Amino acid sequence: MSDGDELELAYDLGARTVSFDLHEELYDREAIYGAAYLFVDRAYLFLSRPADNHVRVRLRTKAETTEEGLTALAGEFANELLNQMVRRQVSQSTAQIREYTLARAFFGDDGRASIDALLAELDAEELDDDPLEIEVPWERSGQGSVGG
Amino acid sequence: MADSAPADLASELRFDRSLYSASAVTGAVEAFAGLATLTLTEDDDAFVVSVTDPKPKFAPVLADELANYALAETAAGRRG
Numbered sequence: 001m002s003d004g005d006e007l008e009l010a011y012d013l014g015a016r017t018v019s020f021d022l023h024e025e026l027y028d029r030e031a032i033y034g035a036a037y038l039f040v041d042r043a044y045l046f047l048s049r050p051a052d053n054h055v056r057v058r059l060r061t062k063a064e065t066t067e068e069g070l071t072a073l074a075g076e077f078a079n080e081l082l083n084q085m086v087r088r089q090v091s092q093s094t095a096q097i098r099e100y101t102l103a104r105a106f107f108g109d110d111g112r113a114s115i116d117a118l119l120a121e122l123d124a125e126e127l128d129d130d131p132l133e134i135e136v137p138w139e140r141s142g143q144g145s146v147g148g
Numbered sequence: 149m150a151d152s153a154p155a156d157l158a159s160e161l162r163f164d165r166s167l168y169s170a171s172a173v174t175g176a177v178e179a180f181a182g183l184a185t186l187t188l189t190e191d192d193d194a195f196v197v198s199v200t201d202p203k204p205k206f207a208p209v210l211a212d213e214l215a216n217y218a219l220a221e222t223a224a225g226r227r228g
Contacts, residue, residue, distance in 0.1 A: 033223035040220045044212035047167045047219065055167065060212060 009074050011067055018070040019058040021050055022081075031084035032057070038080055043073060161211055162194040163218060170195065172221035180214045 010019045022032060032055055036045050044060040059073055163173050173195040177186045184202035188195060202210045 030226060033219075033226055036219055037223040040216045044209075044216055045219055046215050047164065048162075049164045049166065 009071065011070055013065075013067060013070070016061045016063075016065055016070070017058055018074045019056055020074060020078075022055045022057060024053045024055060027055075027081060028085060028088060029055070031081055031088055034084035034087075035077055035080040039077060159199050161197045161199065161215060163197070163215075164194050165192075167222070168195060168218055169222045169225050172218045172225060173197065175221050176214050176218040179217055180210065184210055186214075 008020060011017070012019075032047070036047070036057070039045055039059070043062060046058040046060075048056045048058070050056045057077065059070070059077060061069065061073060065073075174188065177188045177197060180186060183206045185200045187198040187200075189198070190196065197214065199211055199214070206213075
């Protein structure tokens, strides 16, 4: 997507390729890699630098196609590019709260207290009649109900 | 900044240094070494892979597959 509003596509039907340029100020490099990674099983990709801060994405289909097919492929790549951008932005904006939640779960006092409480509850259980702790609940409730 | 891409079925692929990692290109060359004679050289801007004597069965797609491999490895490497 160059300076215009639309993706400027360059076709080469003979070579089954469609190319377009992305400006790195608009499209994060990692998002380009993320989208490309998801397309390597569908098409042949090649990245090059037509100018500073621009990345040219070249997609080549693995089978014969039409101009419409190439347009659709480029459109799907552009959609995935946006998807990758959004995922990265959400990931970055929620990173702090994720780190906080994980830190609290692993190292917080509440987490330690709840684990200690569970251990205390286990220790408090009356297991005198079952020193090997192999009794299962249905043995008690089922006594007398099973014939023989 | 030439666009020397696999679609040309060129005998030379130029992987821009700012877009492809060295380890990914090296890994691609090693992975496909049994299918052609591959020579890796470097200049200021790019890693240059020369492809000669490809096995006929793989010749039509060898450069494309090698480029895909290098790109996938570069992307995977950046994900950590």
